[in-house]
Amino acid sequence: MDTGALERLREKILASDNRACFIERETLLRDHAEQTLALPEEERYLFEFELLLGRLSTPVDPDDRFAGRMAEARWPHPEPFTRIPGGIGSEGHITLPMPEILAKGLDGIAAEVSAGAARIDTPEARFFERNALGCIAAIRGFCNRYADAAEAAGKPEAAAALRQVPCGPAYDLFSALQSVWIMQFITSTVCGARDFAPGRIDRYLLHFFRAEPDRGRALELLAFFLVKFNEITGTATDNFEQKPIPCTSSKQYLTLGGRNAAGEWEFNALTALFVEAAELVRLPQPTLNFRIGPGMPEEAWQLAGRAAHGLDAQCNFFNDLLIVNKLLGSGILPEDAWNYAFTACNRVDLPGRLYNIMRRIDVFDNSFEYFREALFSAAEQDGTPPVETTLDELRRIAEERMLADIRENRVAVYSERFTFRFESLFFASCIQSCRDICRMGAENYRWMHRMFSGIANMADSLAAVERLVVREKRLTFREFAELLEADFSGAEVLREEIVNRFPKYGNGEPGVDALAAAAADALIDAAESAGRKTGFLMMPSIYSLTLHARFGSTVGATPDGRHAGEPVSENQSPEHGADRESPTALFASVSRLPLRRCICGGLNLKLGCRPSADRFAAMLRSFFELGGLHIGFTVVNRRTLEAARRNPEEYRTLLIRKTGFSEFFTSLSPAEQQEIIDRTEY
Numbered sequence: 001m002d003t004g005a006l007e008r009l010r011e012k013i014l015a016s017d018n019r020a021c022f023i024e025r026e027t028l029l030r031d032h033a034e035q036t037l038a039l040p041e042e043e044r045y046l047f048e049f050e051l052l053l054g055r056l057s058t059p060v061d062p063d064d065r066f067a068g069r070m071a072e073a074r075w076p077h078p079e080p081f082t083r084i085p086g087g088i089g090s091e092g093h094i095t096l097p098m099p100e101i102l103a104k105g106l107d108g109i110a111a112e113v114s115a116g117a118a119r120i121d122t123p124e125a126r127f128f129e130r131n132a133l134g135c136i137a138a139i140r141g142f143c144n145r146y147a148d149a150a151e152a153a154g155k156p157e158a159a160a161a162l163r164q165v166p167c168g169p170a171y172d173l174f175s176a177l178q179s180v181w182i183m184q185f186i187t188s189t190v191c192g193a194r195d196f197a198p199g200r201i202d203r204y205l206l207h208f209f210r211a212e213p214d215r216g217r218a219l220e221l222l223a224f225f226l227v228k229f230n231e232i233t234g235t236a237t238d239n240f241e242q243k244p245i246p247c248t249s250s251k252q253y254l255t256l257g258g259r260n261a262a263g264e265w266e267f268n269a270l271t272a273l274f275v276e277a278a279e280l281v282r283l284p285q286p287t288l289n290f291r292i293g294p295g296m297p298e299e300a301w302q303l304a305g306r307a308a309h310g311l312d313a314q315c316n317f318f319n320d321l322l323i324v325n326k327l328l329g330s331g332i333l334p335e336d337a338w339n340y341a342f343t344a345c346n347r348v349d350l351p352g353r354l355y356n357i358m359r360r361i362d363v364f365d366n367s368f369e370y371f372r373e374a375l376f377s378a379a380e381q382d383g384t385p386p387v388e389t390t391l392d393e394l395r396r397i398a399e400e401r402m403l404a405d406i407r408e409n410r411v412a413v414y415s416e417r418f419t420f421r422f423e424s425l426f427f428a429s430c431i432q433s434c435r436d437i438c439r440m441g442a443e444n445y446r447w448m449h450r451m452f453s454g455i456a457n458m459a460d461s462l463a464a465v466e467r468l469v470v471r472e473k474r475l476t477f478r479e480f481a482e483l484l485e486a487d488f489s490g491a492e493v494l495r496e497e498i499v500n501r502f503p504k505y506g507n508g509e510p511g512v513d514a515l516a517a518a519a520a521d522a523l524i525d526a527a528e529s530a531g532r533k534t535g536f537l538m539m540p541s542i543y544s545l546t547l548h549a550r551f552g553s554t555v556g557a558t559p560d561g562r563h564a565g566e567p568v569s570e571n572q573s574p575e576h577g578a579d580r581e582s583p584t585a586l587f588a589s590v591s592r593l594p595l596r597r598c599i600c601g602g603l604n605l606k607l608g609c610r611p612s613a614d615r616f617a618a619m620l621r622s623f624f625e626l627g628g629l630h631i632g633f634t635v636v637n638r639r640t641l642e643a644a645r646r647n648p649e650e651y652r653t654l655l656i657r658k659t660g661f662s663e664f665f666t667s668l669s670p671a672e673q674q675e676i677i678d679r680t681e682y
Contacts, residue, residue, distance in 0.1 A: 016235065035047075047087060053186075060149050066225060067155065067182070090193035094343060094349070096426065105166060109431065114133070161174060196252070197342060199351050202274055227283065230285045232285075238251065238546070251287060253342045254274065260338060275310075278311050289341075309613040312632075323629075324340070332445065345660020368552065371558075395525050402450065414439060447539060448539065455542050460575060465559050484558065485556070507579055507585050513588070524594060543600060544602075572630075596627075602659055603630055605631060607681070633657060634656045636654065
């Protein structure tokens, strides 16, 4: 293992300039903008794709094992950096078809496209073929130029691989990894979108790994492969001081473990080697998404515990049983359900089968706004049960809002003219029909993911209404609503009592947990009903990503003691500081949510000290046996976080779990740093 070279590459990433852009890419696009815009719209994509892959330089760092990196510099012009309009672009969030590319290469895909175009023989099919073959030829030329550069830099193994892959099949572990990386590189930096993902990598690389006789060499290759993922966006965050590049602060995700169509667990020696390689790299990318769950072999639980112990903030753990059952129960074909992967922190993907355009497929609802409206509507209905009526109103209002959103924003997203995106070659249905993803070529499932936030505030609010209005009769429902309109003005003592003495979601109390489940069921009922009325397969989740603060800023005061404009609870977590018992109690609360009806979701647990790998394994086993869906960990105490905020230069490599991915704490916004500090620490 060349630890010196690996450490130098790591240090260059940590020292990278987050205000640098892909200077060559942006300069080429601007220098040729007039020529691009003079073309018909449908011709612009291929022109820019060929321009970039034909003219971008091919830098090779002396320490690189695998070729593929962007030249970077700050924008040198007086006008602000802006993304230039043109033909090339992508919404990303797609799993790369690496099993097919490693087996038959892009040339094999090209042959299938040509066969389909000859069979269909329409103007659109020929247009699709011309663009597909043009993009593949551009990649071939780029890789040949990179092979020459690698040869000149004294990297004969990389040079030989690039003269073969990705246009031809991979022939050993090195060439397979080079093929995966160059595809990840081109899609993320040339096509220009975040969150492309290699999929179930420990599964499709296994036969290459088994053919590699030297385990030490395999480990070294994996470590140098993983470090490359961090070059794309350096240390920038996803929503604060973003790097000025088209893929913004892209995250990448490897899917590890899981089961096959026979229900057999597929953890293997390569899964373990990826964990060992990530321990050597010690950088946030890529996130390791583990498909685990009840019935898993003991050695798999031990590996998950090791990953949580050594790579806490870099790992996601998902309940494979719940996700597969949800997919199968929703009518997803078994071969697609068992092969699911992840293209974002909490985004299930069906590789090669799912692409309905991101702005249509993923929708975050400000569900807590629906909830507050439901409260006020229920308060106007004299003589009705407050909690039950609120839930009925929540179901009605949420469905109305989702129906309006679908009809106004989520239907007319496909293009009327011929279009082509390189990602169309990742879908068998696009290849067979010779139709682009933006022309409904990949509409195998009419899937929509609706995500709901503020579930803890809903539960705590309903518990407060039940106690103050129903049981103790200290206020009428209408009086409580008037108090909320005044943002608790003149009632601070009552507000403090609600905040500090009333039962809260997250402490394992069955009563308030049942209210959380009832609110979640109401939202899911509304989503599924809206889906039936509009022809969408609804995939709900209790998940907010990082939008809970923005959503809360538009919502007035609520019965849980929350002031107007304050953030709402994130994902499946309790309100910060409300969980005052133990992780076991928290797990009980979360597992009582209707997670069997959800496709994903997030729970982040902050630990003040680092448990052993065995204790992490026991914690994961307990959570998933209870029925939990997802968990991620941050191991850091409040004292360290506050010191890092005061002296960021001393804590440059401090990683925390943000939502479903990790970030460097010192790169976060001040508000997000405070939120991480405020999370309950166990």
